[in-house]
Amino acid sequence: MSKTIPTEKELLNRLKNGDRKAFRILFDQFYKYLVVTVFNITGDDHLARDLAQDVFFEIWKKRETIQITSSLKSYLRRAVVNRSLNAIKAKRLDYNAPEKLPEKPHSYENAQEILEAQDLENLIHQTIDSLPEKCRMVFVLCRIEGFSHKEVSGKLGISPKTIENQMTKALKILRNVVQPHISKGLFWLFIPLFF
Amino acid sequence: MKEELYIKLLQKELSGGLNPSEKKSLDEWLKQSIDNQLIAESIRKAWQLSEGYSKDIYIDLDAEFLQLESRIDEPEAVTVKMKPARNWLKIAAAIIVLIVSVFGISRFLQEDIHWVTQNTSENQVVELTLADGSKISLNQNSTFTYPENFNTQERRVKLSGEAFFEVFHNPNAPFIVEGRNGETTVLGTSFNVRNYALEARTIVTVRDGKVRFSPNGSTQHVDLTAKEKAVFDKERGTLIKSKDERLVAIKWHSKVFDFEDTPLEQALDELGKAYNIEFEILDEKLKSCPLTGNYERKELNVIFQYLEISYGMKFIEVAPKKYKVEGGNC
Numbered sequence: 001m002s003k004t005i006p007t008e009k010e011l012l013n014r015l016k017n018g019d020r021k022a023f024r025i026l027f028d029q030f031y032k033y034l035v036v037t038v039f040n041i042t043g044d045d046h047l048a049r050d051l052a053q054d055v056f057f058e059i060w061k062k063r064e065t066i067q068i069t070s071s072l073k074s075y076l077r078r079a080v081v082n083r084s085l086n087a088i089k090a091k092r093l094d095y096n097a098p099e100k101l102p103e104k105p106h107s108y109e110n111a112q113e114i115l116e117a118q119d120l121e122n123l124i125h126q127t128i129d130s131l132p133e134k135c136r137m138v139f140v141l142c143r144i145e146g147f148s149h150k151e152v153s154g155k156l157g158i159s160p161k162t163i164e165n166q167m168t169k170a171l172k173i174l175r176n177v178v179q180p181h182i183s184k185g186l187f188w189l190f191i192p193l194f195f
Numbered sequence: 196m197k198e199e200l201y202i203k204l205l206q207k208e209l210s211g212g213l214n215p216s217e218k219k220s221l222d223e224w225l226k227q228s229i230d231n232q233l234i235a236e237s238i239r240k241a242w243q244l245s246e247g248y249s250k251d252i253y254i255d256l257d258a259e260f261l262q263l264e265s266r267i268d269e270p271e272a273v274t275v276k277m278k279p280a281r282n283w284l285k286i287a288a289a290i291i292v293l294i295v296s297v298f299g300i301s302r303f304l305q306e307d308i309h310w311v312t313q314n315t316s317e318n319q320v321v322e323l324t325l326a327d328g329s330k331i332s333l334n335q336n337s338t339f340t341y342p343e344n345f346n347t348q349e350r351r352v353k354l355s356g357e358a359f360f361e362v363f364h365n366p367n368a369p370f371i372v373e374g375r376n377g378e379t380t381v382l383g384t385s386f387n388v389r390n391y392a393l394e395a396r397t398i399v400t401v402r403d404g405k406v407r408f409s410p411n412g413s414t415q416h417v418d419l420t421a422k423e424k425a426v427f428d429k430e431r432g433t434l435i436k437s438k439d440e441r442l443v444a445i446k447w448h449s450k451v452f453d454f455e456d457t458p459l460e461q462a463l464d465e466l467g468k469a470y471n472i473e474f475e476i477l478d479e480k481l482k483s484c485p486l487t488g489n490y491e492r493k494e495l496n497v498i499f500q501y502l503e504i505s506y507g508m509k510f511i512e513v514a515p516k517k518y519k520v521e522g523g524n525c
Contacts, residue, residue, distance in 0.1 A: 020264075023262060027256070027263070032254045036250060039250045040249055041249075046391050046393060053259070056263055060267055096226060120255060124248075125245070125249075149210060151213065167206050167210065168203045168206045171202060171209075174238075178241045179234070
């Protein structure tokens with residue numbers, strides 16, 4: 001016997017009528033995505049769960065009147081990202097105050113270590129994790145979550161100059177991780193591309 | 196310093212904000228040396244490789260949906276709007292606090308209380324027994340400060356983060372948990388306090404007994420009894436008391452089971468003790484089937500599901516807190 005998978009529209013209609021099962025299906029589909037989105041931006045897993053819960057709570061409360069014109073996923077994403085940005089803004093961080101650089105920056109100087117750290121991509125992701133808080137937040141918002149500098153500047157209430165400085169700082173740290181890997185021989189292959 | 200300037204330009208190029216004159220000076224710098232090109236290539240590579248960045252997190256969908264449902268099903272919730280204390284009251288309160296702290300310090304000096312601090316890291320839960328016999332489970336990322344010995348008038352401890360308390364009954368010395376946003380006072384009971392630094396809400400949940408929660412900077416308080424919780428939101432200034440029939444907030448505290456080739460009979464015995472239920476295994480051979488697995492902070496019915504899938508048995512509730520285990524094999 002084949003079971004048909006309900007479409008998003010059907011699920012939303014069932015949700016309007018207070019159908020808990022439909023709500024649960026939507027929760028299973030999108031909850032983790034929302035938690036991970038907040039976690040990526042803020043680096044705080046408790047806050048991530050709280051905000052994702054808040055979004056689903058609102059959806060349930062407003063289920064009868066809710067109007068979703070985009071896809072549900074982007075609607076939920078926008079809701080949770082806005083909440084994340086408000087939470088960050090509420091912390092009133094000073095983006096220009098000096099921050100401690102990662103304890104031990106990932107600079108792999110000897111060849112053995114370089115060989116061991118085969119997966120450069122993983123290494124980059126770990127380094128993003130270890131960036132100073134504000135630097136990491138700005139970098140993730142602009143680079144990973146795809147916001148323009150202008151949007152981040154407006155939403156967090158910080159100047160575009162500050163964003164530029166934080167982005168540059170992040171790239172400087174990441175570059176130190178990458179450089180030993182591409183300076184070992186491979187680089188010569190790229191040179192023709194520049195001339 | 197010069198290098199920094201070009202890294203800035205490279206950043207602009209990648210973010211899409213490089214103007215023509217900047218582009219020109221960047222191109223010139225690149226032509227100057229192989230080293231410069233190496234820097235540029237490293238930065239482009241870093242930019243490219245960062246694209247797929249995402250954190251990973253373990254989510255227990257069942258438990259977290261339950262938590263959401265408990266919030267949805269809060270018909271009896273009462274909202275207490277926080278009124279700021281009147282000015283003269285504040286002054287009076289400040290004076291009292293001053294007197295109390297001078298008094299407290301002198302008493303502190305007299306009795307020479309020795310404070311102990313316990314921290315927990317990510318995914319770490321620590322169980323403590325205090326001098327009065329009270330038991331505390333400290334959840335992850337939390338800090339708990341307590342005296343090595345209590346004085347006679349009160350039992351005061353400090354918490355940042357989350358902990359479950361089973362307080363030894365002593366009507367003569369109230370047990371006070373000083374939290375980030377308020378105090379929780381009890382005589383003898385079990386309850387949970389959650390107040391992480393990064394969360395606006397403090398949640399106090401009571402399993403049994405009576406608990407009073409008083410938010411900081413207010414003259415109001417709520418009294419809670421079994422299966423009730425108070426949620427204080429310091430940003431919105433609201434204090435909400437509601438029912439929590441299933442005690443979802445305390446679920447994290449339920450036992451963690453780690454079985455390795457444990458005979459099923461013994462495993463069910465352990466589970467039964469923790470959840471206060473009894474099992475009767477009908478099939479003799481099933482009793483010695485080895486069970487391996489980690490059941491961390493799971494709902495009982497979820498554990499049943501896992502076992503039913505693994506061994507093909509059925510859990511049948513024959514009486515309250517009594518289960519018959521039918522069929523199944525290794």
